[in-house]
Amino acid sequence: xxLVLVIAIPILGAFLLPMLSHxxxxxGRLFGPIxxxxxxxxxLSIWQHVTLNGPQVEWIGGFAAPxxxxxxxxxxxxxxxxxxxxxxILLWPRRMEDPIREPxxxxxLMGAASGLALSSDLFNLFVFYELTAVASYGLVASxxxxxxxxxxxxxxxxxxxxxxxxxxxxxxIYSITGSLNLAYLAQVAPTLLSGPLGMSAFMLILIxxxxxAELFPVNTWVPEVYASASSRVSAMLSGVVSKLAMVVILKxxxxxxxxxxxxxxxxxxxxLTLVSGELAAYRAKDFRRMLAFSSIxxxxxxxxxxxxxGTAGLLAGFAIMLHxxxxxxxxxxxxxxxxxxxxxxxxxxxxxKTGAILFLFLALSLIGVPPLPGFWAKYLLLTxxxxxxxxxxxxxxxxxLITTVIEAAYLMRILQRLYQHKNSTLEPHRASELVPALxxxxxxxxxVLVAAPLGAALSGIARSSADIPAYIQRVLPVxxxxxxxx
Amino acid sequence: xxxxxxxxxxxxxxxxxxxxxxxxxLFVIVTRHHLIRILLGLGLLEAGVNLVLLAAGFxxxxxxxxxxELNKVGTSMVDPVPQALILTAIVxxxxxxxxxxxxxxxIHRKYKTLDLRVLGMIISGHVEDEPSTYVIRADQVSANxxxxxxxxxxxV
Amino acid sequence: MKTHNLTSFVFLxxxxxxxxxLLVELPFGHGPMVTGQGILKQAPQTTGTANIVTSVVxxxxxxxTLGELTILFIAATAVGLVLGKQTRQHPIRQGGYxxxxxxxxxxxxxxxxxxxxxVHGHLTPGGGFQGGVILAIAYxxxxxxxxxxxxQEKLVSILEGLAGTAFISIGLLSMFKHGxxxxxxxxxxxxGELFSGGTLPLLYIAVGLKVGSEMAGLMMRMLQEDExxx
Numbered sequence: 001x002x003l004v005l006v007i008a009i010p011i012l013g014a015f016l017l018p019m020l021s022h023x024x025x026x027x028g029r030l031f032g033p034i035x036x037x038x039x040x041x042x043x044l045s046i047w048q049h050v051t052l053n054g055p056q057v058e059w060i061g062g063f064a065a066p067x068x069x070x071x072x073x074x075x076x077x078x079x080x081x082x083x084x085x086x087x088x089i090l091l092w093p094r095r096m097e098d099p100i101r102e103p104x105x106x107x108x109l110m111g112a113a114s115g116l117a118l119s120s121d122l123f124n125l126f127v128f129y130e131l132t133a134v135a136s137y138g139l140v141a142s143x144x145x146x147x148x149x150x151x152x153x154x155x156x157x158x159x160x161x162x163x164x165x166x167x168x169x170x171x172x173i174y175s176i177t178g179s180l181n182l183a184y185l186a187q188v189a190p191t192l193l194s195g196p197l198g199m200s201a202f203m204l205i206l207i208x209x210x211x212x213a214e215l216f217p218v219n220t221w222v223p224e225v226y227a228s229a230s231s232r233v234s235a236m237l238s239g240v241v242s243k244l245a246m247v248v249i250l251k252x253x254x255x256x257x258x259x260x261x262x263x264x265x266x267x268x269x270x271x272l273t274l275v276s277g278e279l280a281a282y283r284a285k286d287f288r289r290m291l292a293f294s295s296i297x298x299x300x301x302x303x304x305x306x307x308x309x310g311t312a313g314l315l316a317g318f319a320i321m322l323h324x325x326x327x328x329x330x331x332x333x334x335x336x337x338x339x340x341x342x343x344x345x346x347x348x349x350x351x352x353k354t355g356a357i358l359f360l361f362l363a364l365s366l367i368g369v370p371p372l373p374g375f376w377a378k379y380l381l382l383t384x385x386x387x388x389x390x391x392x393x394x395x396x397x398x399x400x401l402i403t404t405v406i407e408a409a410y411l412m413r414i415l416q417r418l419y420q421h422k423n424s425t426l427e428p429h430r431a432s433e434l435v436p437a438l439x440x441x442x443x444x445x446x447x448v449l450v451a452a453p454l455g456a457a458l459s460g461i462a463r464s465s466a467d468i469p470a471y472i473q474r475v476l477p478v479x480x481x482x483x484x485x486x
Numbered sequence: 487x488x489x490x491x492x493x494x495x496x497x498x499x500x501x502x503x504x505x506x507x508x509x510x511x512l513f514v515i516v517t518r519h520h521l522i523r524i525l526l527g528l529g530l531l532e533a534g535v536n537l538v539l540l541a542a543g544f545x546x547x548x549x550x551x552x553x554x555e556l557n558k559v560g561t562s563m564v565d566p567v568p569q570a571l572i573l574t575a576i577v578x579x580x581x582x583x584x585x586x587x588x589x590x591x592x593i594h595r596k597y598k599t600l601d602l603r604v605l606g607m608i609i610s611g612h613v614e615d616e617p618s619t620y621v622i623r624a625d626q627v628s629a630n631x632x633x634x635x636x637x638x639x640x641x642v
Numbered sequence: 643m644k645t646h647n648l649t650s651f652v653f654l655x656x657x658x659x660x661x662x663x664l665l666v667e668l669p670f671g672h673g674p675m676v677t678g679q680g681i682l683k684q685a686p687q688t689t690g691t692a693n694i695v696t697s698v699v700x701x702x703x704x705x706x707t708l709g710e711l712t713i714l715f716i717a718a719t720a721v722g723l724v725l726g727k728q729t730r731q732h733p734i735r736q737g738g739y740x741x742x743x744x745x746x747x748x749x750x751x752x753x754x755x756x757x758x759x760x761v762h763g764h765l766t767p768g769g770g771f772q773g774g775v776i777l778a779i780a781y782x783x784x785x786x787x788x789x790x791x792x793x794q795e796k797l798v799s800i801l802e803g804l805a806g807t808a809f810i811s812i813g814l815l816s817m818f819k820h821g822x823x824x825x826x827x828x829x830x831x832x833x834g835e836l837f838s839g840g841t842l843p844l845l846y847i848a849v850g851l852k853v854g855s856e857m858a859g860l861m862m863r864m865l866q867e868d869e870x871x872x
Contacts, residue, residue: 002817002823004705004813004817004823004824005817005823007705008708008810008813008814008823011708011712011806011810012806012807012810012814014712014715014716015715015802015803015806015807015810016803016807018799018803019799019800019803019804022796022799060704060705060823060824061701061702061704061705061816061823061824061825061826062820062825063688063701063702066676066677066680067677067680067681067684067702068701068702068703069702069703069705069706098723101719101720101722101723102723104716104719105716105719105720105723108712108715108716111712112709112712115709123571123574123703123706124703124705124706124709127574127578127705127706127709127710127713128709130578130582130709130713131709131712131713131716133582134578134581134582134585134713134716134717134720135716135720137582137585137589137720138585138716138717138719138720138723138724141585141589141592141720141723141724142720142723142724144726146593146596146597146608147608147609149589149592149593149596149724150593150605150606150608150609151609152589153521153586153589153590153593154602156582156585156586156589157515157524157525157528157586160528160532160579160582160586161512161515161528161531164511164528164531164532164535165535167532167535167539167575168508168535168538170539171535171538171539171542171568172538172664172668174539174542174567174568174571175538175541175542175668175669175673176668176669176673176674177674177676178565178673178674178675178676178677178678179674179676179677180567180677181677184676196663196664196667197664197667197668200660200664224609228609493670493671494670494671496670496671497670497671500670501662501665501666501668501670502662504665505658505661505662505665508661509654509657509658509661512654512657513650513654516650517646517650538665541668541670542668542673543673543675543678544670544671544673545671545672545673545675546671546672550767551682551693551694551695552692552693552694552695552765552766552767553686553692553693553694554692559686560683563682563694564678565673565675565677565678566678566681566682566685566694566695566697566698567677567678567681567698567702567703569695569698570695570698570699570703570706571703571706573695573699573710573769573771574699574703574706574707574709574710577710577713577714577771578710578713580714580717581713581714581716581717581718582717584717584718584721584860585717585720585721585724587864588720588721588724588725588864589724591724591725591864591867592724592725592726595867
């Protein structure tokens with residue numbers, strides 16, 4: 001049972017879907033969800049395997065590392081795989097304009113995102129990143145309105161230029177070290193990659209992968225795209241794809257650039273992203289744009305969390321990631337009915353009571369009101385920042401608190417408008433939009449009830465993921481000498 | 487001055503070529519407004535990066551990595567890995583370019599222009615966030631009239 | 643010179659200096675080549691192909707090739723999605739007399755060249771992607787010259803679907819047999835023979851067919867968007 005199946009099955013399904021749809025339209029409609037269900041089953045079995053037997057390593061094709069490509073799965077990766085499959089099925093569109101091509105793109109997006117989670121090879125990560133990129137360009141442009149095409153082409157140009165720069169960074173790393181395997185790079189990095197060349201390579205990789213991770217300054221595409229694309233596509237992008245891009249940067253950071261000034265760079269970038277995101281969200285007058293800027297801000301928080309090396313940083317980052325992964329898509333699902341100018345929302349709470357309560361819950365969680373999960377996530381981040389003994393980190397913690405106030409301001413403003421006594425012109429939410437949103441909100445709610453054991457479990461997962469020497473040991477067993485002469 | 491070996495000269499030439507491509511490509515992407523020109527700049531950028539990747543695999547006085555009667559197994563060969571990486575990178579570039587051109591076709595069909603300045607105003611006028619100086623409606627554009635003074639000139 | 647251009651030039655000059663300083667430091671011609679050396683030593687025995695780059699593309703980094711193949715497939719699908727249903731059916735512009743005759747003459751030669759490069763990908767430079775593009779060009783020429791009007795869209799989609807499925811199926815087969823996805827199968831054969839390298843030439847044939855049909859279909863779709871000259 002190979003880990004590659006999580007990637008190969010969706011891609012195989014995407015190849016087969018057009019042919020099957022031409023035979024029978026019904027089979028075509030069912031095929032996508034069937035493949036996602038298979039992936040979900042695979043992800044569950046991987047989770048079970050990893051929980052019982054510890055992190056696993058797989059050499060793709062049987063070629064030993066570092067000559068071939070290596071996949072590595074620990075508990076956090078397994079959670080990501082599950083989340084990807086669950087989000088794909090929850091955000092599966094009800095009514096598709098093109099019932100053949102859109103499912104193909106969505107299936108491949110699921111497979112490629114899983115590949116990003118699993119891979120431990122620098123170029124393999126690049127290939128899967130490009131695959132998610134092309135699938136997202138297609139999904140964004142799939143809505144036939146003019147503005148969405150313009151947003152799509154601007155997104156494409158920015159992302160493709162960023163990817164070229166990331167490839168330049170990878171080329172620099174390969175020129176110096178001769179390998180693309182993250183574990184091997186972790187071993188030689190202190191000697192070879194600590195100078196200006198190594199840092200420039202990191203900056204290039206940060207800019208390149210930062211486009212999808214919505215980091216400053218390459219996140220100008222976010223408000224346009226999220227406002228023009230369909231809500232489910234925006235939910236998938238902001239919920240899943242941005243997290244996976246962040247995970248790629250994390251992998252490079254903690255293996256190759258551990259304990260260097262790269263962490264400081266991450267902190268500064270995260271700070272700028274957070275501040276610019278929250279300020280822009282405050283000024284936003286369109287519901288989806290507000291959600292887009294809020295998404296940018298949350299990812300800035302994740303970047304700040306990952307800039308703290310060690311278990312505390314990873315734990316905070318994981319918590320914020322998982323929280324946002326559940327909350328933001330739910331908000332985008334609400335936006336299907338509520339999208340548009342904020343003035344349209346006046347009194348909408350009375351036409352859609354469940355939606356309003358859900359929004360209230362999610363908004364409070366995003367702000368960080370105890371005992372909601374968002375509070376725990378931000379609290380972990382604050383603890384991590386205060387635990388690091390440098391003045392810049394204390395400053396970052398202060399900025400985090402200030403931006404929380406700004407966040408509260410604009411979210412409360414919307415809530416106030418929702419509950420104003422006025423006849424709303426908006427239609428109530430349909431069941432197809434509310435049900436997935438309620439599932440996500442419900443999961444967040446349940447996490448409140450199991451907060452203590454969940455926290456302990458996450459803590460253990462973070463500790464295991466932060467253990468880089470063990471990771472290197474697993475991927476490159478000691479009995480394979482550094483100079484390969486097999 | 488030191489005499490430079492052939493390898494060093496080759497290295498300097500290769501890297502200057504790659505550098506020129508990357509810098510010119512970036513310049514075009516950042517400063518130009520016509521979508522097709524920007525895509526050409528993107529192509530230049532990708533070509534430059536591929537060249538850097540190629541140079542990473544070079545080994546002086548080595549043969550191509552193909553085993554023939556002249557090059558038996560064990561002769562000194564260049565690194566085969568960057569060549570495989572470049573192959574993948576070129577194909578990715580082609581795919582992205584094809585999709586970009588298709589989107590440009592659609593944009594031209596709808597708005598009759600490929601000037602990013604005009605398109606940027608359309609998209610910011612569509613979503614009223616910050617009031618823009620011009621608000622261009624889609625029907626104005628499709629009427630094939632020059633709306634913004636200056637777009638009738640040659641697109642740069 | 644306008645200030646905007648001046649600032650761009652200054653920014654560029656700074657970039658040139660920075661990048662030049664970096665690139666000069668790189669070890670050209672004597673890189674560490676850790677992975678490369680290892681692969682060069684083992685590849686001929688492990689995979690059996692004379693062209694070591696092929697053994698990297700299809701063996702050691704076979705998963706990257708699967709990803710790359712899928713990117714091309716997704717790009718073609720997205721193009722179909724973006725361009726939407728075909729609204730107009732214009733007759734394709736006819737080229738001049740010489741152009742048409744030359745295109746028809748070159749077509750079979752290009753097909754042959756493409757097939758040769760695909761099939762010999764494991765022996766000489768070339769392979770599935772390169773040969774597939776030449777196969778596509780064999781169809782571009784008549785399309786652009788106007789001698790061939792339609793490539794059946796259904797044929798293209800069936801061919802690319804089947805070829806892609808074949809690639810993954812070979813990979814899955816090796817998974818069931820050896821436990822590793824895309825491990826080389828069917829033995830190595832004699833180095834340098836046409837029938838060597840196990841399943842690797844088969845993988846390249848699948849790649850070549852997929853790339854060729856996809857690119858030809860792409861060109862066909864984009865040509866349909868062309869408006870006739872007034």
